[in-house]
Amino acid sequence: MTMAETAALFKVVTVRAVPDGDVYNRDVWVEQTYTVAHPREALQRFAQEFPEVVRLNDAAVPAAWITAWTPGRGPRPEERLMNWERDPDAEVSDGWLSNMAAAVTNLRNQLEWEPRYCTRATVYVPCPGCVQLDGSSTLLTRKLGRYGAYYQCGACGWKTGARTRKARQAHERAYIAGWCGATLYAGVNPSGVPITLCGECDRGYRWPTAGQLYR
Structure with missing residues (x-):
């Protein structure tokens, strides 16, 4: 199987901090699309093309948030409603477990439709x-x-x-030696907030998924 046969489409986007007097604005978006075999290759090419965004050495420039994902195909998954969305008279605290499960299920469906990838860099000093x-x-x-x-x-x-x-x-x-690029999955933190997790960078995570919380 050739590289062309295994390549996929990945998007990488970040918000670049630009100086405006004594402050930095984060409203300059940088987005690129790559057709490569693995998301870490897309992240590597992005870092090479925009070194000023992925810089490590200038402490005056706030760190950039980088996101990598595969664009979803077909219709976006229908979201599960929270209790207060189904019933206007319901309290936000009503049915907290089912609300948590619905939120994590929505995130899990989103990640299945539009996979996202871990952008943690391996930094060597x-x-x-x-x-x-x-x-x-x-x-x-x-x-x-x-x-x-x-x-x-x-x-x-x-x-x-x-x-x-x-x-x-x-x-x-310091320099970046590589990028994780692992596929993120949905989970919840100890406060019940749905979050994306990486099985490569955070292998010790043991909190339940939506399927374990509510069926």
Whole structure:
């Protein structure tokens, strides 16, 4: 099977922060469509075409929210109504479990109709203490200690707190090594709010799906 036979259509969109005096506006949309074999390839091409959107080093520019999805085909799934939508006299708190199930079912149907993909990037931070002759260096590992997060190098022992000036300087050389691109699925958080989840990045998630909550 060739690349052309396995390729699919993916869209990637984000909101770019642009300066307006002393503030940043997020009303500049950047959207591209790619026909590739996997969503991570679409994300990679998007990052290469718009490096100013997916930048890591400029702390003054707010981070961009990137979304990747496959456009839905056919009619959009019909949404299940909440209790107060079916009965104007009902209280919002009435039938909270069925409302939660309806909300998650709507999200699950939406994701089945228009799949969305995890856009979490794998970010590498080179160690500034052990640069090789070819310019490469060992990667720093981010850890959580007694006094908060810190960076440490397993080769030379270089170490600093995650909020220090040294950490900011090290992060200026950070780069994106790849993108997750896994298919997101529907679930609920502990507060009962429907959310999208990634089976690759959050394998420990154990909260019930709509089918487990309400049948």
